[in-house]
Amino acid sequence: MSTERTNSPVMLSVSDLTVAxxxxxxxxxxxxxxxxxxxxxxxxxxxxxKSTTLRTISGLLKPKSGQITFEGETISGKPGHEIVKAGxxxxxxxxxxxxxxxxxxxxELGAFLQKxxxxxxxxxxxxxxxxxxxxxxxxxxxxxxxxGEQQMLAxxxxxxxxxxxxxxxxxxxxxxxxxxxxxxxxxxxxxxxGTTILLVEQNALAALRIADYAYVLESGHLKLEGYAKELxxxxxxxxxxxxxx
Amino acid sequence: xxxxxxxxxxxxxxVGKLLTRISIVLIAAVVIYWLGRNFLDSPTxxxxxxxxxxxxxxxxxxxxxxxxxxxxxxELINFAHGDLFMLGAVFSYxxxxxxxxxxxxxxxxxxxxxxxxxxxMVFCATLNVVIERLAYRRLRDAPKxxxxxxxxxxxxxxxxxxxxxxxxxxxxxxxxxxQTSFTVAGVVVPxxxxxxxxxTIPLLLVLVTLVNKxxxxxxxxxxxxxxxxxxxxxxxxxxxxxLVFALGGAMAGAAGLMFAQSVGTVAYNIGFxxxxxxxxxxxxxxxxxxxxxxxxxxxIGVIQGFNDGLPFxxxxxxxxxxVFTILILLMVYKPAGLLGKATTxxx
Numbered sequence: 001m002s003t004e005r006t007n008s009p010v011m012l013s014v015s016d017l018t019v020a021x022x023x024x025x026x027x028x029x030x031x032x033x034x035x036x037x038x039x040x041x042x043x044x045x046x047x048x049x050k051s052t053t054l055r056t057i058s059g060l061l062k063p064k065s066g067q068i069t070f071e072g073e074t075i076s077g078k079p080g081h082e083i084v085k086a087g088x089x090x091x092x093x094x095x096x097x098x099x100x101x102x103x104x105x106x107x108e109l110g111a112f113l114q115k116x117x118x119x120x121x122x123x124x125x126x127x128x129x130x131x132x133x134x135x136x137x138x139x140x141x142x143x144x145x146x147x148g149e150q151q152m153l154a155x156x157x158x159x160x161x162x163x164x165x166x167x168x169x170x171x172x173x174x175x176x177x178x179x180x181x182x183x184x185x186x187x188x189x190x191x192x193x194g195t196t197i198l199l200v201e202q203n204a205l206a207a208l209r210i211a212d213y214a215y216v217l218e219s220g221h222l223k224l225e226g227y228a229k230e231l232x233x234x235x236x237x238x239x240x241x242x243x244x245x
Numbered sequence: 246x247x248x249x250x251x252x253x254x255x256x257x258x259x260v261g262k263l264l265t266r267i268s269i270v271l272i273a274a275v276v277i278y279w280l281g282r283n284f285l286d287s288p289t290x291x292x293x294x295x296x297x298x299x300x301x302x303x304x305x306x307x308x309x310x311x312x313x314x315x316x317x318x319x320e321l322i323n324f325a326h327g328d329l330f331m332l333g334a335v336f337s338y339x340x341x342x343x344x345x346x347x348x349x350x351x352x353x354x355x356x357x358x359x360x361x362x363x364x365x366m367v368f369c370a371t372l373n374v375v376i377e378r379l380a381y382r383r384l385r386d387a388p389k390x391x392x393x394x395x396x397x398x399x400x401x402x403x404x405x406x407x408x409x410x411x412x413x414x415x416x417x418x419x420x421x422x423x424q425t426s427f428t429v430a431g432v433v434v435p436x437x438x439x440x441x442x443x444x445t446i447p448l449l450l451v452l453v454t455l456v457n458k459x460x461x462x463x464x465x466x467x468x469x470x471x472x473x474x475x476x477x478x479x480x481x482x483x484x485x486x487x488l489v490f491a492l493g494g495a496m497a498g499a500a501g502l503m504f505a506q507s508v509g510t511v512a513y514n515i516g517f518x519x520x521x522x523x524x525x526x527x528x529x530x531x532x533x534x535x536x537x538x539x540x541x542x543x544x545i546g547v548i549q550g551f552n553d554g555l556p557f558x559x560x561x562x563x564x565x566x567x568v569f570t571i572l573i574l575l576m577v578y579k580p581a582g583l584l585g586k587a588t589t590x591x592x
Contacts, residue, residue, distance in 0.1 A: 055473075058476075058477060059476065060473050060476060060477070079476070079481070079483075080473075080476030080477060080479075080482075081476055081478075081479045081480055081481045081482070084476075084477065084478065084479035085479055089477070090477050092473070092474065092477060096471055096473065096474040096477070097474070098466075098467050098470045098471060098474065099470065100466075100470060101463075101466065101467070101470070105463065108463070109464075109467050109475075109478045109480075110478060112460070112464065112478045112479045113478075113479035157478075158477075161478070161479060
């Protein structure tokens with residue numbers, strides 16, 4: 001695993017990123033990298049700035065300073081829809097599915113910028129194979145599904161955009177333990193099919209188990225970074241960040 | 246002792262519900278009796294005023310759609326919308342009657358009427374998009390009161406433009422749509438009412454199809470439900486909101502032309518009253534709901550028609566009072582409107 005980091009080209013690069021909500025700085029001078037084919041995880045406690053970082057990468061927030069590049073192109077400051085066009089899709093924190101639309105319509109919206117009807121159909125099948133529950137509920141209003149089903153829909157919807165880089169924000173939040181395992185297995189399957197993944201998780205131990213590389217955030221600062229395996233095995237880190245899991 | 250205190254609140258809830266039921270039944274009984282009495286007394290007059298009511302209702306529905314579309318997507322009550330309709334009416338007078346000189350029902354004038362309809366729609370759509378871009382977009386994340394007051398301000402700006410353009414006195418002119426009527430089995434049908442109804446229905450169908458069946462329409466509904474999630478789908482939220490303002494504006498432009506052509510007069514202050522009634526229609530039907538706006542518009546039109554024209558009606562003086570009394574009653578019993586959802590939940 002560790003050799004991959006040095007060999008693969010850099011896909012996403014965040015340098016000196018600072019994001020503020022008014023006077024409150026949420027993320028300060030953050031540097032991170034995601035390389036092609038990797039699963040990279042961003043861990044830290046509540047309010048560490050993980051979701052803020054992801055929202056900024058996807059163009060929902062404007063950075064105060066710093067630069068974000070995706071496949072060599074600067075994307076910081078671009079509107080969200082152009083970033084999706086570049087191949088970066090996100091399943092956001094809190095799922096944010098469209099509650100008054102059917103599962104099918106939600107998936108179709110995931111493919112909003114896709115033109116190739118055959119590819120859309122194939123991807124839809126792939127998503128429904130990964131999450132058979134969605135197939136059962138295809139015509140149901142998304143807002144009436146359980147939290148776990150909505151989470152699957154959020155991940156599936158993000159996959160519909162043919163992402164080169166898939167960003168997942170807390171995909172296991174509020175799920176029953178059985179479903180958490182399903183979600184993590186699915187993330188590995190998605191990576192095997194060639195999609196790079198940036199994962200934010202509170203369930204840090206589970207995230208480190210499937211990730212190649214990890215960044216630890218604390219109060220908006222990068223506390224440390226390293227190969228996921230090494231971080232997971234480090235007793236000091238386990239005590240400080242992974243305790244309780 | 247304990248049993249009575251425990252059952253007392255439940256009993257009072259039941260009594261409250263019962264009273265509500267009884268009052269609804271009583272109101273319905275009075276309305277049905279009144280309508281039945283009028284119908285039996287003079288069925289032809291009943292149907293005639295009903296048709297006039299439907300044609301007014303069609304105009305209300307077209308304007309109400311502009312309120313409800315905009316409210317649905319950015320939760321703004323666009324108080325300037327009635328005045329946009331007024332500018333549509335003034336535009337159609339100046340273009341069709343003054344510039345093209347189309348007065349009276351000739352084939353050439355009908356063609357010009359069609360052209361003006363398209364141009365009035367384009368004119369109001371463009372104006373509405375510009376208003377959103379200049380006045381509302383920057384306030385999208387501001388507290389709700391700020392865009393609301395801005396909309397009131399825009400309303401005054403548009404009225405002033407209308408005042409400068411049209412002058413302070415109402416302008417009367419000869420319409421292209423004939424001001425005559427024909428009779429079917431004793432029922433008097435005004436030609437212009439028929440024209441308005443038959444122009445409005447295709448417009449409504451096109452709009453509803455656009456919103457429900459097309460990709461852009463899906464983008465609109467997604468944007469209405471969750472703007473950030475829509476961005477993450479690759480939807481250009483600003484463009485989508487502009488499109489919604491364009492659609493609402495186009496409907497107001499069409500209504501402006503049809504209004505001018507049905508009454509043969511335009512004035513700078515028609516937007517306030519018609520806008521208010523159209524807004525009431527949108528609320529009555531459930532603001533944010535397209536079908537609700539159409540239903541509310543036709544309903545208020547017909548109610549006004551019956552009130553103003555039926556032999557046992559309170560008469561035109563009471564028109565507004567009746568409309569708003571009905572609105573208040575409906576809001577008491579069904580605050581979300583006829584087709585509105587109880588809450589707009591966000592997961």
